[in-house]
Amino acid sequence: MQKLVVTGGKPLRGELSVQGSKNSALPIMAASLMCGGECRLHRCPKLTDIYAASRILNFVGCRCTFSGNSAAVDSRSIDRTEIPEELMREMRSSIIFMGAMLGTAGECTVSVPGGCELGPRPIDMHLTALKRMGVDISELSGRIVCRIPSGRAHGAKISLAFPSVGATENIILCAVTADGETVINNAAREPEICDLCGFLRACGARITGDGESRIVVKGKAKLHGCEYTIMPDRIAAATYLSMTAAAGGEIILTNACVPETEPFLSVLEQTGCSIYTGENKIYLHSGVRLRAVRERIRTMPHPGFPTDAQAVLMAALAAADGTSIFEENIFDCRYRHTDALIKMGADIQVLGKVAIVKGVRRLHGANVEATDLRGGAAMAVAALAAEGTTQITKISHIDRGYEKIEEAVSALGGDIRRA
Ligand code: UD1
DSSP states (O other), X not given: OOOEEEEOOOOEEXXXXXXXXXXXXXXXXXXXXXXXXXXXXXXXXOOHHHHHHHHHHHHTXXXXXXXXXXXXXXXXXXXXXXXXXXXXXHOGGGGGHHHHHXXXXXXXXXXXXXXXXXXOOOOHHHHHHHHHXXXXXXXXXXXXXXXXXXSSOBOOEEEOSSOOHHHHHHHHHHHHTSXXXXXXXXXXXXXXXXXXXXXXXXXXXEEEOBTBSEEEEEOOSOOOOOEEEOOBOHHHHHHHHHHHHHHOEEEEEESOOHHHHHHHHHHHGGGTOEEEEETTEEEEEEOSOOBOOSSOEEBOSTTSBOGGGHHHHHHHHTTSBSEEEEEOOSOTTOOTTHHHHHHTTOEEEEETTEEEEEOOSOOBOOEEEOOSHHHHHHHHHHHHHSBSEEEEEOTHHHHTTOXXXXXXXXXXXXXXXXX
């Protein structure tokens, strides 16, 4: 099993081009099966989750190939509507193929991705909404069997109890080829939803309101192929910025999505780092010690502080001057990285959804295990700032979301290697 070996204490300096967004690329790949033609996707990150999505595409009869950071998906020969359990389990967000398959073939059989490292991840909102659009859903030996009796879903007015990203995506995917108009109230406003809609519009779909809480989709019988460039990954950007903030140094992120990263930047700025932004660029300079963040850091749906950046910022604040308080409002089990940070010398107390982080003088290296994708990245952030060497195992979690993390950090002068 591979591990990352990180020796802390070296400042990070240089320029880094931000990878394409994983959370955009995955639903866009699922959507590409709806086009009945060829889609070319650029800035596709090379990640294990992306390859898992390509295996699903190939299984249902598409031809998905990669050349560098571009993917080509030809969906003219789809001949299956069942996705086997082992493919569904490879990646939690495989559930997004449900809406895409329904929008294309009018039926699909999938399974619920099993237990999740962030706690239970129900899909009740996805299912309730799809039922309103005319989908019959039943459970058969642990499989979810979905069928639209008329072959084509119909538009509906849907109000989500919570702005779920995945549910909003599944509804949009089913709605673009549905008969009539679908209105989603309390829709997720995440930038990745806008990217998915941008892609679908490039394929001929009629969608308005994405980025706001009311999205309107006017169904259309057929879509067509297109060429599309995936947005930069705002969470990868937040991770490399947190690393530099924690280890000290100076970084310029290029190909960054600035407005979309602002909810994170406005909090990071309070640690005393100097941050300047330009068109698609973020510059950060971090001096000697970070300051704790005074206001409570509450994770919220976009444009609130992103839950995916909670762990990496916490790792940076673990050795700041003063006490920072986090409040995790999106997922129940999103503090699993704290045990590893404590092992590295952090002083963190978790009380339900709140984590109290008292900055220590210095973290130290330790042997730790990645608990989940962003939790594992947080351990890398802490390790780069710590005294001594840290070994992070179970890095398959990290590889789900970061393209060659060790190469990116080494190029900035960090002492990190894969062993
Ligand atoms: C997506 C992102 C993930 C991010 C999250 C929140 C992808 C591939 N993943 O996950 O990185 O952390 O958004 O920004 O894009 N919920 C229900 N019932 C449902 C659906 C969701 O109770 O039917 C709950 C979830 O358990 C969770 C909350 O709603 O507590 C938010 O989930 P959701 O926005 O759906 O996140 P994902 O789409 O799974």
